[in-house]
Amino acid sequence: MTIKKQDVLIIGVGGQGIILASDILGEVAIAAGYDVKKTDTIGMAQRGGSVVSHVRIASHVWSPLIKEGDVDILLAFEKLEAARWTPYLKSDGLAVINNHAIPPLSVSLGTSQYPTNQEVANILRQRTDKIYFIDGTDKAKELGDIRTLNILMLGYISSLLPIKLEIWQDCISKTMPPKILDINVRAFEQGRKESTRVNL
């Protein structure tokens, strides 16, 4: 099986390791013989703002930006961001959401409110019923380092793409510094295991 077209939108909050995750996904797709384009919109912030990364995999890719309504996999590291980027998802696309809230400051200041999981799911259901909340942050904490969240999330979607496991493992070991490689390998395996538990 080969990929005809796979548009993956990885979203979350600055500091969650989104850019690294999309870089690895891009390298994996190249190693598997595809054309890849990826682009990030980071805006102004070093930390704390919305981060969006578009990864497009196909035999030939033109625009690096995914067209609104075309996303095959929405990989959200944060719940509010999942809701915000719903219009990008295609009908019946897949939404994988880290069950974790990072409330914007306006929520703390009392000028806005954070959506409940139900509200996030209701927004997503305008596009798809394939909505999966996973306890990524909690699992990463259990592994011993919250920063492994990005690799754990990648592990989760790795089983959905027809790309050999060895390519993933190879790219991760090439990208990660030796000191933190072991914990990230375990995070990847954990994520992959989580996804096989549900019938995606």
Added chain:
Amino acid sequence: MKKLLSGNEAIALGAYHAGVSVATAYPGTPSTEILASISQFNDIYAEWSTNEKVAMEVGLGAAYAGVRSMISMKHVGLNVASDPFMSAAITGINGGMVIVSADDPGVHSSQDEQDNRLYAKFAKVPMLEPSDSQEAYDLIAIAFDLSEQFDTPVLFRSTTRISHSKSVVDVNKNRTAPKQPLFKPDMPKYVMLPAYARMRRPLVEERLMKLAAYAETFPYNQIMWGERKLGIVSSGIAYQYAREVFPEASFLKLGMIYPLPHKLIRQFAEQVDRLIVIEELEPFLQEHIQAMGIKVSGKEFIPRIGELNTLIVKNAATGTGLLAKPQQQKPTVSLPPWLPARPPLLCPGCPHSGMYFVLSTMGQRAKLLDADGRAQKEPGLIVNGDIGCYALGTNPPLRVHDTTTCMGAGIGHAQGMEKAGVGAKVVAVIGDSTFLHSGITGAVNAVYTQAGITIIILDNNTTAMTGHQEHPGTGISAQGKKTKAVDLEQLVKGIGVSDVKVVDAFNMKALRAAAKSSIDNPELSVIIVRGACVVQVKRRTAPSAIDAEKCDKCGVCLMIGCGAIQKDNDRIYIDTTLCVGDICTICQQICPKGAISSMPTAEAKK
């Protein structure tokens, strides 16, 4: 070898392989990674220049000396560097010189949206524009060849979406041997006295005609025939969107967008039923083609404001009848209007937070401003901000900047307001890198004109917003070597400011005292607020915690705008994963109830 490279990385690698000897830049999104990448090669000279004008002058000097130089900057950087740039256009070069201008359509991280293709026409120099990383890698080498062949600086245009997109690059070259420096005096060429400048003028026109002839056969100006019903002229990233929306159409794709190949354009136009231009920002290509007497459209339906994307191009094409309306409309998604936005913030532990908290509480500022940041009355304190992370302090709850325009401008604005005679006290706030970039001249002017303003230099010892580049104040070169550091305190004293205070960025009492005494001083005063950028400080200690029994939920700590301090269901608490610990403690110092303290280390570990 195939590599996944960003446009900026591809430009850097391509220039390195083209034998560049000297690379200069001032950091600016989306251009920063060009110099950051090329500076990693130790066999070239690379510098973070004080500002873009200096970068241009250094690059031009190197080119005069006979070696290849590359100067990179964001679109507004070319405004700063435009004076030496215009001179370079008239003197020409010796070694090849390429100026990379990275535009920011959509204003992702800038103060304006401008189309720097117009600079090519203005300066009468050629401009190349890649449409992906492979072309960025290939075209930058050609740019150096063109520069030497036609004795001209070459503009190389990128945009945010080219610079910050990664695509596959076949890295198929090795480094060309760099040229040996040799400067042979040639006064009529290099000394722009009026008599010599007049002699150079016709040469510039001749050069442009030769370049236009060359453009006709330039291999990156390319016709790709499809159906002849529709012919599309495009370049850069817009070409990718156009190609995706119109897979069947014929294309004239331009890799050199100035000067334009008239014969090629006519040939293309004559063989298609309808001719359109799809370009981002200004109708640069369209107006040129119209001026040739050719019927063409584009900006009648393609927006001239903001960044394009495939959907915008598709909708524009559908709206104007170029594409049939789809039979079935996709159901649209409606997002609830109450969904909170997530504006970028100052980081937890940011050394700007303390002084900004002080300023936000002075002169009735917080009370006068409405939710949109407007006020009907003059506050007691006016704050002229500048370009850098601290501009994020404009967002609630701090709401500190009253003006922010371009690099270094805040000091001049403050002096202008004071000379205009406003009743308020006037302050200028500027970062260390920005002060060195172009704040110094404003400060000299303030000394000379005896301005009674206060200049606050937020010194975090780095260029933080663009990703922590070195600058003349850090004492480290772009290539990581130890060098001389410019001492800001000595600098401002040296130009004649007598009231100069240096304050610890995390000492709230000292910050407030300094702000009060300096602002009350009728003469010019400078406060240097010193504290390292928290992103660069690796040390973390036990986080702060709020004692729920002592806390009366007054909410003062929320007014710092610290992302670690959160509130839900009437409980105010500190997110232990975000709080940076003892290097900050601003919340501990301002809590009226003394309810915030550092967690015992043992407890924090749980």
